[in-house]
Amino acid sequence: MSHEVRGVIAAGKGAPVRLETVVVPDPGPGEALVRVLACGVCHTDLHYRDGAINDEFPFLLGHEAAGTVEAVGEGVSGLLAGDYVIIAWRAPCGECRSCRRGRPWYCFASRNATQPMTLADGTRLSPALGIGAFAELTLVAAGQAVKIDPAARPEAAGLVGCGVMAGFGAAVNTGAVQRGDTVAVIGCGGVGDAAIAGATIAGARQVIGVDIDDRKLEWARRFGATDVVDSRTTDPVEAIRELTGGNGADVVIEAVGSPDTYRQAFFARDLAGTLVQVGVPDPTMTIELPMIELFGRGGALKSSWYGDCLPSRDFPLLIGLYLAGRFDLDGFVSETIGLDEVEHAFARMQRGEVLRSVVVL
Numbered sequence: 001m002s003h004e005v006r007g008v009i010a011a012g013k014g015a016p017v018r019l020e021t022v023v024v025p026d027p028g029p030g031e032a033l034v035r036v037l038a039c040g041v042c043h044t045d046l047h048y049r050d051g052a053i054n055d056e057f058p059f060l061l062g063h064e065a066a067g068t069v070e071a072v073g074e075g076v077s078g079l080l081a082g083d084y085v086i087i088a089w090r091a092p093c094g095e096c097r098s099c100r101r102g103r104p105w106y107c108f109a110s111r112n113a114t115q116p117m118t119l120a121d122g123t124r125l126s127p128a129l130g131i132g133a134f135a136e137l138t139l140v141a142a143g144q145a146v147k148i149d150p151a152a153r154p155e156a157a158g159l160v161g162c163g164v165m166a167g168f169g170a171a172v173n174t175g176a177v178q179r180g181d182t183v184a185v186i187g188c189g190g191v192g193d194a195a196i197a198g199a200t201i202a203g204a205r206q207v208i209g210v211d212i213d214d215r216k217l218e219w220a221r222r223f224g225a226t227d228v229v230d231s232r233t234t235d236p237v238e239a240i241r242e243l244t245g246g247n248g249a250d251v252v253i254e255a256v257g258s259p260d261t262y263r264q265a266f267f268a269r270d271l272a273g274t275l276v277q278v279g280v281p282d283p284t285m286t287i288e289l290p291m292i293e294l295f296g297r298g299g300a301l302k303s304s305w306y307g308d309c310l311p312s313r314d315f316p317l318l319i320g321l322y323l324a325g326r327f328d329l330d331g332f333v334s335e336t337i338g339l340d341e342v343e344h345a346f347a348r349m350q351r352g353e354v355l356r357s358v359v360v361l
Contacts, residue, residue, distance in 0.1 A: 001026050003033075004120070007135030008342050010059040013051035016343045021120045022060060024137045027073035031113045032142040034087060037154035038336075039133040040064035041345040041357040042162050042190075044280070048128050049346070052282065056126040060117060061342070062134030062359070063089055063127075066158035069145060076142040084150040086161045086319075088311035089129035091143030105173070105308045111141035129162075134342060136361055146315045149323060155336055155358045156329035159190075160318050162306075163356070164332060167194025167255065168318060169307015170278040172202050175251040179203030182247075184240045186210040186231075186265050187255035187279055188220040190332055190355045195253045195278065197327060200224030204251075208243055210236045210264075213352050222331060231264075240268040248273060257281040263289070269299055278304040336360045 007022035027033045039062045048059045069083045079085075091111040092104035099107050112130035117139055119125065125132065132138050148157060167190070171177045183199040185192045188211040199207045200223070209220025210229045217228040229239040241248050248270040254262050257279030265275050266289060294301075307314070321327035334354035337345055345357035 003137050005136035006339055007132070008061045008339055009119070009125070010049040010057065010061055012057055013055070014049070017049060017061060019340050022125065022135050023118045023120060024135070024139050025115045025117070027071055027139060028115050029074040030076060030111070030142055031073040031115065032076065032079060032140055032145045033070040033072075034067045034085060034138055034140060034145055035070050036065050036067040036133045036136060036138055036361050038066055038158045038361065039359045040159045040163065041342060041349065041359065043349065044162065045128055046346050046349065047280070058119070058123065058125055060125040060127045060132030060135060063087070063129040063131040064158050064162040065131065065133035065138075066152075066154040066161070067133075070137065072142055079142050079145055079147070083145070083147050085145040085147055086157055086311075086315050087131050087133060087138070087140055088144050088146050088161060088315065089131055090306055090309070090311060091141050092310070105310045106305070111143050113139045113141050115139060134339060134359060146311045148316055148319045151323055152319045153330070155333050155360060156322065157319060158358065159329060159332050159356055160315050163190045164194040164318065164329065165309050165314060166278055166304065166307045167191035168198035169309045169314065170253050170255070170276050170304040171195045171198035171251070173308040174278075174302050174304035175253060175274055175276045177202040177204050177251050180205050181250040182206045182244045182270075184208040184210060184249040184252045184265075184268055185220070185225075185255060186236065186252065186261045188216040188225075189255065189352075191278055192253070192255035193219050193223040193332070193355065195255060196220055196225050197223045199251070201321065201326060206244065208240055208249065210240070216352065219355060223328065236264050237268045244270070250274065251276065253278060255279045259285055259287040262287055266293075266301070269297065272298040274300045274302065276302050276304050278307070332356050333358050
């Protein structure tokens with residue numbers, strides 16, 4: 001049996017998205033059918049629409065979602081109809097060389113549903129990040145559906161599935177921020193603010209938010225920044241050094257994804273400090289750095305993939321912090337919208353007016 005639902009489709013590079021009928025099959029072995037309750041509008045969805053990820057159009061967009069399990073396929077254990085879940089775009093396989101080495105957060109064979117979702121005419125859809133959650137129902141691998149406490153609002157909980165986890169994990173997992181550290185975050189949108197919150201929860205004694213937008217600097221303060229730097233008018237490297245006693249920060253998180261901000265992050269570190277890149281660059285971007293600086297400054301240059309998270313461990317942890325009043329997930333929700341307003345949400349995102357627009361179904 002299959003199900004006909006509404007879904008948001010990106011049909012061609014740069015074309016406005018449109019709402020179409022999507023055919024979703026019942027789950028097969030190892031799969032789960034999830035009724036989507038809420039899904040955040042993430043910059044990655046815009047990258048898909050604009051052809052910056054790949055050219056496997058048409059895409060079924062949406063990947064930052066919470067919902068309830070409708071049904072599970074043969075062989076699925078630990079997941080039942082009615083379970084409240086966040087959908088993860090990494091579902092460790094347990095068998096690849098990374099999983100066997102005890103690093104499932106780097107799984108090189110992450111699982112997705114094997115059956116396709118299609119348009120009404122049978123055209124196969126490419127679900128964004130293996131999810132496709134701008135739809136009333138979506139089909140995923142059972143391992144992508146991570147059970148959480150049902151007390152969490154879906155509008156907030158779904159954001160843990162991508163942007164919030166990426167930023168929080170960049171600070172806590174990749175950057176390994178410790179009590180007493182100094183931290184700078186360059187780029188104070190949704191991912192950057194989640195990194196600020198993560199660093200604050202981890203016990204950083206100073207967290208510096210850097211951006212060119214006054215509104216985003218105010219957001220940074222709301223999520224725990226002790227200091228902010230307007231890099232339109234101030235050299236951020238010099239400002240970070242001045243705020244840290246002339247040394248630079250122990251951990252600098254680059255949440256923009258551009259050569260200019262990466263270079264700033266590189267030089268804003270203390271000696272032997274850590275740079276974490278979580279901002280996603282355009283594939284055409286390049287950067288040059290003097291090799292003597294790479295050697296002489298020491299430390300670590302790291303890329304953070306999905307906050308180096310293990311969804312089964314980290315999603316319930318973040319939801320627990322949220323329900324305990326220690327992590328303001330609700331603060332990331334700028335507006336709630338319908339499925340037919342995603343294109344409008346992309347425009348607001350590009351203008352920097354929102355942290356997250358969230359589609360509520």
